[in-house]
Amino acid sequence: MGNEETVPLAHRVPDLGALELLLTVARVGSLSGAARRLGITQPAASSRIRAMEVRLGVALVDRSPRGSTLTAEGALVTDWARQVVEAAEAFDAGAQALRGRRDSRLRVAASMTIAEYLLPGWLIALRGERPDTAVSLHAGNSADVAKRVLAHEADLGFVEGLSVPEGLDSAVIAQDRLVVAVAPTHPWARRSKGVAAAELAGTALILRERGSGTRQVLDAALASAGGLAAPLLELASTTAVKAAAVSGAGPCVLSELALVDELAARRLVEVAVAGAPLARALRAVWPTGARPAGPARDLLSLTRRG
Amino acid sequence: MGNEETVPLAHRVPDLGALELLLTVARVGSLSGAARRLGITQPAASSRIRAMEVRLGVALVDRSPRGSTLTAEGALVTDWARQVVEAAEAFDAGAQALRGRRDSRLRVAASMTIAEYLLPGWLIALRGERPDTAVSLHAGNSADVAKRVLAHEADLGFVEGLSVPEGLDSAVIAQDRLVVAVAPTHPWARRSKGVAAAELAGTALILRERGSGTRQVLDAALASAGGLAAPLLELASTTAVKAAAVSGAGPCVLSELALVDELAARRLVEVAVAGAPLARALRAVWPTGARPAGPARDLLSLTRRG
DNA sequence: TAAGGTCATAAACTGATGTTATGGGTAACG
DNA sequence: CGTTACCCATAACATCAGTTTATGACCTTA
Numbered sequence: 001m002g003n004e005e006t007v008p009l010a011h012r013v014p015d016l017g018a019l020e021l022l023l024t025v026a027r028v029g030s031l032s033g034a035a036r037r038l039g040i041t042q043p044a045a046s047s048r049i050r051a052m053e054v055r056l057g058v059a060l061v062d063r064s065p066r067g068s069t070l071t072a073e074g075a076l077v078t079d080w081a082r083q084v085v086e087a088a089e090a091f092d093a094g095a096q097a098l099r100g101r102r103d104s105r106l107r108v109a110a111s112m113t114i115a116e117y118l119l120p121g122w123l124i125a126l127r128g129e130r131p132d133t134a135v136s137l138h139a140g141n142s143a144d145v146a147k148r149v150l151a152h153e154a155d156l157g158f159v160e161g162l163s164v165p166e167g168l169d170s171a172v173i174a175q176d177r178l179v180v181a182v183a184p185t186h187p188w189a190r191r192s193k194g195v196a197a198a199e200l201a202g203t204a205l206i207l208r209e210r211g212s213g214t215r216q217v218l219d220a221a222l223a224s225a226g227g228l229a230a231p232l233l234e235l236a237s238t239t240a241v242k243a244a245a246v247s248g249a250g251p252c253v254l255s256e257l258a259l260v261d262e263l264a265a266r267r268l269v270e271v272a273v274a275g276a277p278l279a280r281a282l283r284a285v286w287p288t289g290a291r292p293a294g295p296a297r298d299l300l301s302l303t304r305r306g
Numbered sequence: 307m308g309n310e311e312t313v314p315l316a317h318r319v320p321d322l323g324a325l326e327l328l329l330t331v332a333r334v335g336s337l338s339g340a341a342r343r344l345g346i347t348q349p350a351a352s353s354r355i356r357a358m359e360v361r362l363g364v365a366l367v368d369r370s371p372r373g374s375t376l377t378a379e380g381a382l383v384t385d386w387a388r389q390v391v392e393a394a395e396a397f398d399a400g401a402q403a404l405r406g407r408r409d410s411r412l413r414v415a416a417s418m419t420i421a422e423y424l425l426p427g428w429l430i431a432l433r434g435e436r437p438d439t440a441v442s443l444h445a446g447n448s449a450d451v452a453k454r455v456l457a458h459e460a461d462l463g464f465v466e467g468l469s470v471p472e473g474l475d476s477a478v479i480a481q482d483r484l485v486v487a488v489a490p491t492h493p494w495a496r497r498s499k500g501v502a503a504a505e506l507a508g509t510a511l512i513l514r515e516r517g518s519g520t521r522q523v524l525d526a527a528l529a530s531a532g533g534l535a536a537p538l539l540e541l542a543s544t545t546a547v548k549a550a551a552v553s554g555a556g557p558c559v560l561s562e563l564a565l566v567d568e569l570a571a572r573r574l575v576e577v578a579v580a581g582a583p584l585a586r587a588l589r590a591v592w593p594t595g596a597r598p599a600g601p602a603r604d605l606l607s608l609t610r611r612g
Numbered sequence: 613t614a615a616g617g618t619c620a621t622a623a624a625c626t627g628a629t630g631t632t633a634t635g636g637g638t639a640a641c642g
Numbered sequence: 643c644g645t646t647a648c649c650c651a652t653a654a655c656a657t658c659a660g661t662t663t664a665t666g667a668c669c670t671t672a
Binding site (some may be wrong): 336339348349353356373374384442 | 637
Binding site for chain 2 (some may be wrong): 008009010012013016017020038039040042056057058072073075076077078079081082083084085086087088089090091092093095096101117118120121122124125137139174184209237238239257260263264266267269276282303
């Protein structure tokens, strides 16, 4: 985090077009075929792949008169490239929803965690089924979402939290779980049995600002264990909370959705908590009686199928 | 999956340089400050941010004579951008390791799942602590990894699977779990109680090719339930397996690491399995007696701290 | 009011990426 | 066998996004 790069990331990593081309080559099995599919000429594809190989210092594809297949290294690079492209697709889906605003046909309001981590994926899926549906997205806290849905400024809302706001019907679409996480160097990381609710309640934590859904659930869960201690840090964004915890400032509490990467890469370690219900439902909400129809129904069924 | 795009993704999403710039603006609080930090001039930063706002059709930053702060939409876009940049950093970490090859100081061999999903994150962390350590990476199956480590062609190996190959010491660094997943439209997705081991064993599944670690664990886990049925499809890559399952061809079985995105986006739904131990240990391995030292020890401690 | 910070605009330069136009390979088929 | 039809590589030229340099306008603070 925050170390000085002599040369910026963008000069060491091929751009999205090149990564997309590589994925297409892997899928199609030839440079010229991939070029056709992407609407460019074969020499352009050839030179771009070669430039990428030179930049990375690794041979990516085996060329033959019958086509091109990935080398072993190329297969690995392609998988990493796919991660980047999928993140870019999520970016695109979110950005398109944001651009829509007034003139779009499906207006969604969602709490921050859902808007950030889940909605882009759903929108990609929705675009797959209903390519013509234009979506707009507004992100805020639970109260804000409820207000917009009640005022018919949004066709469908998504909230996390314990209770459903007045005047709204809801459906549980998934379970989320709050996770206590610490840097690997923190003493709690070595505890095989985790911490008790009372100890968690008595510890100064790194938290989101008051008013966030996360904060409410945590408050409620620890009420019977003596209530939440004064926070160590109160930060405005999920990212700031994670960064503080990674640097070893103390334990943080966040949605598992927000912590997937950090936990997988072991920048943070989960600490089990005994005796506190840190699960919470993620709900879709709509005005009482007004069952979602049309595009809202499509999106809703995407999120809860199963 | 595979629908025709009129305009390629790369033209709808800002390139990595622009996304990095946006993140820096968010962190630093001014366009000119971000420009300085990235080694470009202020007009370049200004025009790039503006171009991004035009392309997305959304105002991202509030400009004032005292600096620039993110708008509400800008904060959301920045979070999506961060996902893309982090994926690009993982790409870079992996690619650098791949480029090193012979002349590097730390040679790592890892099974596919670990190389693909975990190692890039560890390498980023390692670079944070020991910026000068050059790493090379070879990916293969468990036997391949063992061979390289035994031949001292790799300083440290990572394998998934039930047993530790002969002649190697090991340390468990994490638990992985095999997950049975189906498309949301599949009948199993509606089962609240999941499937029994015997039913899973009797069902034709979408699997990786024989010889993969995943396949071995599954074989062993279902041995007592009658053994694995003939597969529905045997595919060469994790991605192909996922794609087939998403399209509804049938249930697939993969590491939870490989399924994080699909499950979060609900392109696939997890099916609980009763009575089969689908957990497996991820292990670091080294030649018996030769305790990892130097950079290998640094990397190892990164992965198992806690 | 002068100094130091912010951001915006204009004009010229640069390079990556694209094109068209070629040529050289392998394979399948009558 | 040639003919056809794929594949890939190279060369020369065109285009455009992103860059720098140069300048101006705005606000805050000493």
